[in-house]
Amino acid sequence: MANPSQTLHASFPSASFTRRLAAWVYDLLVATAIVMLASALALGFTALLTAAGIITLQGDMDHAGWLTSQPLYQVYLVLVVALFFGWFWWRSGQTIGMRAWRLKVQQRDGSRITPRQAVIRMVTALFGLGNLWVLVDFKNRRAWHDYAAGTELVTLSKEANQLYYWKEL
Template identity: 30%
Template sequence: MQAAQATPAPATPATKPVKVETPTIRRRLMAMVYEAFCLFAVCAFAIGLYMLLTLNSQHPAAKFGMNVWLVATAGAYFMWCWIDSGHTLAMKTWRMKVVKVGHARVPFKTALLRYVLAWGWFAPALLVCWAFGLHRPGQIAIALAVGIVPWAMTALFDKDRQFLHDRLAGTRLIALPKRK
């Protein structure tokens, strides 16, 4: 028996790798401020809908349900944007996009993981406020600042300047070029 010989694939010209830039930390933080305003509008609409559906119930279960509803609404907003186009309105304005290497779009499981991990920006501060009974706006603001600063600094120690939640989720933020 004769061994089958494979024909060599035609040589293709070497493709030049595309240089992917990471947005600056300042630019990402500015986009987060813009995102807070967008998220405020989304949550205001969600609260109105929840109050309408629950007839503005003040029962403790309804109040807890409101918190769950807001976390789910924010998750749906972010995940839909990341999966659909790779960016939210704020990210589009600041010309950045979430990508997962090897995928045309961010997969659902990756988007969900990124959303859950992104709570690392706020969850520690919220837990401290809950544990120590901090309710005044100044106390909450200080707790949030103390929690947000270390999380933002994680990008300084990452070789690609990615935040911790992107590194752990396997995603990365990339800078988009200016439109001509």
């Protein structure tokens, strides 16, 4: 028996620029909250290191000042955001914003994307600017990162969005 996502694949239209933008804004809010939580954890860890005498703060520097001066902290935040997007794209094809706007990233045949494709999408998305290509690519409505990763972003029907939601739980 065929996979339901592959059977229904032909009925899903490519996602419009407006839907992509709406999901991007929604996910930006979620990613901001995740960065705030990750920062709070890093601040707590920094305080523990200070209390243990492993690091010493100079002069009038506080924990946040010390933390933001560390290049590793910037890498940590980028990895946290990358894991957020990569995990959701790979596991269900939908981030929280994409689920709200009934969007799903998938391979061209309708199957789930691979972790490699998720990484390629992240690197080539240019913080969402790759979606501007949808305004030029009238025929396929695919973004730069879709072409680079061999993926597509489709708009699901309400029923299919519910099906994918319950299937992934």
